[in-house]
Amino acid sequence: MARRRDLLKGLVTLPLAGGIAGHALAMPEQARDFERDYFKELGVRTFINAAGTYTALTASLPHPEVIKAINYAALQFVKLEELQDRVGERIAELLKCEAAMVTSGAASAITLGTAAVLTGGDPQKVERIPNDLTGMKSEVIIQKSHRVGYDHAIRNCGIKLIEVETKGEMEAAINAQTAMMWFYNNNNPVGKIRDEEFVAIGRRYGVPTFNDCAADVPPVENLWKYTKMGFDLVCFSGGKGLRGPQSAGLLLGKKDLISAARKNAPPNGNSIGRGMKVNKEEVLGMLVALEIYLAKDHQQDWALWEKQVKLINDAAVSVPGVKTEMHVPEIANHVPSIRIRWDAGKIQATPDEVRNQLRNGHPSIETVGGAESVDMTTWMMIPGEERIVAKRLKEVLSAAVKK
Structure with a gap:
């Protein structure tokens, strides 16, 4: 079975402007190696997690070593x-x-x-x-x-x-x-x-x-x-x-x-x-x-998250009328994050409409935020997915620019 880190290396090299292979690209390698696509059979959509560690979104992906430990324990009393x-x-x-x-x-x-x-x-x-x-x-x-x-x-x-x-x-x-x-x-x-x-x-x-x-x-x-x-x-x-x-x-x-x-x-x-x-x-x-x-090297993780958030930030602000705020929540979910707002006079879409377009697109992307903004974080993404998110966000916002 291919290791997850091999997938991560491959995803990091994806070009921002490159094509998206839909469902298969967003699926971790170890999941692709199963004979059955259980979620697809059930009609359950998977998604890129740009929201964070919310229970309703099944929180985080366990480290591969954790999965090994679970499998080890499952076979013994x-x-x-x-x-x-x-x-x-x-x-x-x-x-x-x-x-x-x-x-x-x-x-x-x-x-x-x-x-x-x-x-x-x-x-x-x-x-x-x-x-x-x-x-x-x-x-x-x-x-x-x-x-x-x-x-x-x-x-x-x-x-x-x-x-x-x-x-x-x-x-x-x-x-x-x-x-x-x-x-x-x-x-x-x-x-x-x-x-x-x-x-x-x-x-x-x-x-x-x-x-x-x-x-x-x-x-x-x-x-x-x-x-x-x-x-x-x-x-x-x-x-x-x-x-x-x-x-x-x-x-x-x-x-x-x-x-x-x-x-x-x-x-x-x-x-x-x-x-x-x-x-x-x-x-x-x-x-x-x-x-x-x-x-773990926590400083290295932090640097990666900052780089990923900046990539999304740069894609968003390239659309006329968009303003962003890169920030770190004080306590819970204390990781680099981005808040995306725009001038309603220049972009004809509400934050809810943008969130829904990201959710209903291919691959599906889950975000958070309220009536005033679309909010994201990257720490639950497989490295490389931030490029997909940046590309899709720019596409959705650009399509809503008033002519």
């Missing part, structure tokens, strides 16, 4: 808890924290971490949540600016979220029923209580703190920054920037809490986490993904 023990120990060593476990995504890590705080791993309490919290603390404090859909994973445990805005409100809200304080890292800049102060308050009152950093790699330093800062629990998605199995995640933190989280997780049957199964293939694949990510 092991005891799941023993594998979690050994992998957890290795991840904790790599990420400089007390303890770690592989979960079925970041949302699962949030639920299991909350359950750990509530139950302390007590088997009777594990059986009772979320319906009976008798004898357990039942409130979790959250900044109002940090309320997002992901906090449903906390509410799965039957707790009540207490919203606050200021430091004074937070301290006043802490009482005998306060189980935990939860922090959504992406919203750190907009909250009135920043991360270090948040941790300090938790320590002062003896309340565990949990930081959701699901999409916050890169930079690589974030993998140990927040546990070192003092958060008792931190979670990451495994299938985004880390390029592990998409349905895997990481829960990092204090030994006692990770141990308690494990009691609420598979293979334990009568627990809130029983349906959050993470299999041996994902556990091993997550470890291998981390090892590869930590060994």
Whole structure:
């Protein structure tokens, strides 16, 4: 079977003005080597990912070594808890924290971490949540600016979220029923209580703190920054920037809490986490993904992304009336990105219309943005795809120029 890196070398040499071979070009080499084109049979379109690591867009492509690890694990039996023990120990060593476990995504890590705080791993309490919290603390404090859909994973445990805005409100809200304080890292800049102060308050009152950093790699330093800062629990998605199995995640933190989280997780049957199964293939694949990510030349990756984004930028601004902004989001999806706007008096198309034309063309290209712009990033592209995106974007915008 041809290796994926051979494909990447070939794609890099594609000329911007060259022809596009449609579906086959956008398909990674290892996928082309299968006897059946399963997605085509099902009528499911593949696409070039110019949007980023969104779950709905199946996030990232696992590194080839991760796929090898998954295939290796799939052909042998092991005891799941023993594998979690050994992998957890290795991840904790790599990420400089007390303890770690592989979960079925970041949302699962949030639920299991909350359950750990509530139950302390007590088997009777594990059986009772979320319906009976008798004898357990039942409130979790959250900044109002940090309320997002992901906090449903906390509410799965039957707790009540207490919203606050200021430091004074937070301290006043802490009482005998306060189980935990939860922090959504992406919203750190907009909250009135920043991360270090948040941790300090938790320590002062003896309340565990949990930081959701699901999409916050890169930079690589974030993998140990927040546990070192003092958060008792931190979670990451495994299938985004880390390029592990998409349905895997990481829960990092204090030994006692990770141990308690494990009691609420598979293979334990009568627990809130029983349906959050993470299999041996994902556990091993997550470890291998981390090892590869930590060994990468991150500066080299960054330089490549900047070069790719500039190529798209240059193609876009060559169309009269188009203006662009190359930027890096402050926290989540912290990679070189581009925002594309245009003068509506010169180009007769809305951002939604341009997005749809890119999506419905050949090959299909997925982007993001709102009513004012089309936004892109290249870090989830196979090298060479940025040339295809630049060419198609210029074609779509040029066709909409007022005559």
